[in-house]
Amino acid sequence: MLVVGVLALAALTGWLYLAMGHGGFWRTGPGLPPGTAPSGWPEVVAVVPARDEAAVLPETLPTLLAQSYPGAFSVIVVDDGSGDGTADVAARLGDEAGKTNRLRVVEATERPQGWAGKVWAMSEGVQAAGEPEFILFTDADIAYAPGTVTRLVRAATAGERDLVSQMATLSTDTRWERRIVPAFVYFFAQLYPFRRVTRDGARTAAAAGGCMLVRREVLAHAGGLDAIKGALIDDVALGRLIKRAGGRCRLDLSRDVTSRRPYPRLADLWTMIARSAYDQLRYSPALLAGTILMLLLLYAVPPAATLAGSIGLALDARHAAVPATAGLLAWTVMAATYAPMLRFYGLSPLRAPALPLVALMYAAMTVDSARRHRSGRGGTWKGRPAPRPRTGEPALPSTERGGARSESARRGGRPG
Known part of the structure; x- marks a missing residue:
C-alpha cells in the first residue's frame, strides 16, 4: 500500500502541474481575435x-x-x-x-x-x-x-x-x-x-x-x-x-x-492514430517506453489507487488513506481538465471520469504503431508507404x- 500511495502522490503532483502550469492546455478558447482589417487585403x-x-x-x-x-x-x-x-x-x-x-x-x-x-x-x-x-x-x-x-x-x-x-x-x-x-x-x-x-x-x-x-x-x-x-x-x-x-x-x-x-469504426480511428504515433516519438524505443510509463502514471494510477485505497480503508490497512485520497484528487483534477473539451464537442462532462480508459487505448495504439513500423507497415496511408527514417532521426534537419x-x-x- 505504501508503494501505491507514492505513485498516487506522484500522479497528483503531475496533474496539479498540468492543470496550473502547463500553458492552460485544457482551455478551449478564446479562438481567433477580431483584429482590424488591413489597409490592403493580401493575395x-x-x-x-x-x-x-x-x-x-x-x-x-x-x-x-x-x-x-x-x-x-x-x-x-x-x-x-x-x-x-x-x-x-x-x-x-x-x-x-x-x-x-x-x-x-x-x-x-x-x-x-x-x-x-x-x-x-x-x-x-x-x-x-x-x-x-x-x-x-x-x-x-x-x-x-x-x-x-x-x-x-x-x-x-x-x-x-x-x-x-x-x-x-x-x-x-x-x-x-x-x-x-x-x-x-x-x-x-x-x-x-x-x-x-x-x-x-x-x-x-x-x-x-x-x-x-x-x-x-x-x-x-x-x-x-x-x-x-x-x-x-x-x-x-x-x-x-x-x-x-x-x-x-x-x-x-x-x-x-x-x-x-x-x-x-474503432478500426478506422485506431489506424488513423497508429499510423503516425511512433513517428511522433521519432522512432525511439526509449521515448516509447517513457511515454507508456507516463501514460500509466498519469491516467491508470489515479483510479487504480482510488480503488486500492478504498478497499484498504474498508479492511483497516495501514497507509490506505494516502492512495485513496491522492488517487481521488488526481482523478478529479484529470476529469476537470477534460470536461471543457467534452463541452466543446457538445458532450456531457459526465464522460470525463472515463478518460483513463481512453488513455489506455491510446497507449495500446502507440505500441501498435511501433509494432507496425518494425514490421515495415508504419506510416502506410491509402496504399502508399511513407519514407522510413532512421531510428531517432530528428523531426527537422540540424541545419x-x-x-x-x-x-x-x-x-x-x-x-x-
Missing part, C-alpha cells in the same frame, strides 16, 4: 492536397470556393495520384459553383525519393501558386464556414503572425468518435499547449494540418517544404520549421473549420534548428 492561394478524395470533396470544396474574401483568392487542388477520379470531381465542382476562374486542378508529378506523399503534393501546390503573400494549406476533408479565410488573414495581419493555424472540429457522429475524438484533441493540446505555441519566445511549436495559413516568404526563408520533405506529421513539422526560423505562430481550436471525414530566420524576425518581428 491568398489555398493548396488542397488530395489523394482518392472524390467522395468527400463535394462536401468541402464548395465551402472553400464560396469564401467571400475581399482580396485575391484562388484554390489549387493537387491530385496526388488518385485512382477514383478526384481531379474530375474537383473540376466538376468548380463548374457547378461557377468558380472556374478561382479553381485550378493540377496533377502532382512523380514523388521524388525521400518525400512524404502529402508534403510533396503541398510542394507541387506551392510551385503552382506563384507569389501570393499567403498560402493556405488545407485538407480535402475540411469545410469552411463563410468568412473564415477573411478572419484568418485579419488575425495574421493584425497580430503580425507568420503562421495562423486552426484545429478543425472533428466528427463525433458515431459512438466510437464520441469516445475517442475529444480525447485525441485533448491529448494533442496537452502535448502542444496552444497558448505556448502562440506565445513568442516559447519553444513549443505545432500546427493543425487541416488549416494552416502561412506567409510564403517566411516559409521560403525557413527552408521551404524541402526542409520537412520526409515528415509524416507535416503540420507539427511545419509549425516547428516556422517558429525555429523566428516566425510568429498562432494555434486555436475552431468551430469555423470542420472535418467531414467519418471514422465510423534548420535556428539557422534560417524569417523576414519578420529579421525586421524585429514586424513583417512588411
Whole structure:
C-alpha cells in the first residue's frame, strides 16, 4: 500500500502541474481575435492536397470556393495520384459553383525519393501558386464556414503572425468518435499547449494540418517544404520549421473549420492514430517506453489507487488513506481538465471520469504503431508507404534548428 500511495502522490503532483502550469492546455478558447482589417487585403492561394478524395470533396470544396474574401483568392487542388477520379470531381465542382476562374486542378508529378506523399503534393501546390503573400494549406476533408479565410488573414495581419493555424472540429457522429475524438484533441493540446505555441519566445511549436495559413516568404526563408520533405506529421513539422526560423505562430481550436471525414469504426480511428504515433516519438524505443510509463502514471494510477485505497480503508490497512485520497484528487483534477473539451464537442462532462480508459487505448495504439513500423507497415496511408527514417532521426534537419530566420524576425518581428 505504501508503494501505491507514492505513485498516487506522484500522479497528483503531475496533474496539479498540468492543470496550473502547463500553458492552460485544457482551455478551449478564446479562438481567433477580431483584429482590424488591413489597409490592403493580401493575395491568398489555398493548396488542397488530395489523394482518392472524390467522395468527400463535394462536401468541402464548395465551402472553400464560396469564401467571400475581399482580396485575391484562388484554390489549387493537387491530385496526388488518385485512382477514383478526384481531379474530375474537383473540376466538376468548380463548374457547378461557377468558380472556374478561382479553381485550378493540377496533377502532382512523380514523388521524388525521400518525400512524404502529402508534403510533396503541398510542394507541387506551392510551385503552382506563384507569389501570393499567403498560402493556405488545407485538407480535402475540411469545410469552411463563410468568412473564415477573411478572419484568418485579419488575425495574421493584425497580430503580425507568420503562421495562423486552426484545429478543425472533428466528427463525433458515431459512438466510437464520441469516445475517442475529444480525447485525441485533448491529448494533442496537452502535448502542444496552444497558448505556448502562440506565445513568442516559447519553444513549443505545432500546427493543425487541416488549416494552416502561412506567409510564403517566411516559409521560403525557413527552408521551404524541402526542409520537412520526409515528415509524416507535416503540420507539427511545419509549425516547428516556422517558429525555429523566428516566425510568429498562432494555434486555436475552431468551430469555423470542420472535418467531414467519418471514422465510423474503432478500426478506422485506431489506424488513423497508429499510423503516425511512433513517428511522433521519432522512432525511439526509449521515448516509447517513457511515454507508456507516463501514460500509466498519469491516467491508470489515479483510479487504480482510488480503488486500492478504498478497499484498504474498508479492511483497516495501514497507509490506505494516502492512495485513496491522492488517487481521488488526481482523478478529479484529470476529469476537470477534460470536461471543457467534452463541452466543446457538445458532450456531457459526465464522460470525463472515463478518460483513463481512453488513455489506455491510446497507449495500446502507440505500441501498435511501433509494432507496425518494425514490421515495415508504419506510416502506410491509402496504399502508399511513407519514407522510413532512421531510428531517432530528428523531426527537422540540424541545419534548420535556428539557422534560417524569417523576414519578420529579421525586421524585429514586424513583417512588411
